[in-house]
Amino acid sequence: MKGxxxxxxxxxxxxxxxxxxxxxxGVLHYRDRARDVRVESSxxxxxxxxxxxxxxxxxxxxxxxxxxxxxxxxxxxxxxxxIIENDVKAFNxxxxxxxxxxxxxxxxxxxxxxxxxxxxxxxxxxxEKTICDTSVICH
Numbered sequence: 401m402k403g404x405x406x407x408x409x410x411x412x413x414x415x416x417x418x419x420x421x422x423x424x425x426g427v428l429h430y431r432d433r434a435r436d437v438r439v440e441s442s443x444x445x446x447x448x449x450x451x452x453x454x455x456x457x458x459x460x461x462x463x464x465x466x467x468x469x470x471x472x473x474x475x476x477x478x479x480x481x482x483i484i485e486n487d488v489k490a491f492n493x494x495x496x497x498x499x500x501x502x503x504x505x506x507x508x509x510x511x512x513x514x515x516x517x518x519x520x521x522x523x524x525x526x527x528e529k530t531i532c533d534t535s536v537i538c539h
Contacts (some may be wrong), residue, residue: 409469414531423505432513432514434490436512436513436514436517438487439491439512440512442487442488443484443488443497443508443509443510443517443518443525444483444525445480446463446484446506447523447525449463449478449481450463450506453478455468456477458503459502459503459504460501460502460504460505460525461503462475463499463506464499464506464508465499465507466501468489469498469499469500470485470496471484471485471497471499472499484520485497488510492510495510495511497510498510498533499532500532500533500534500535501534502536504521505520505521505531505536506520506536507519507536508522508532509530509531509532509538512527515527517530518530518531518532518539519538520532521535521537522538524538526538
């Protein structure tokens, strides 16, 4: 009677397990990357909203809630800010977005899975300059 030995079966099972482990790690990486892209996209939308606010009020101040330095999600005139804030929090493990604004400038940043993403009034949006603070510019 011909059949497989126990060693042969164990080798095949270990090879299949190795392939599965590699596949799962790859899927998890792409899921995190997709989440980061979604957060980046939402933060980039703040540039358009900031332009609208600045055109309407001659100031960027209404973008941010100055009390806790987050996006102003309670401004009924600009409800898209609430949508952006909720979207970023939903896809970013509920971490807050940092937001600073003055009459002439603004910056918004959020941590991603491995780094941070920053958007400011100069048109910059990216991962190279990730600190948004009271200087009101990504640096």
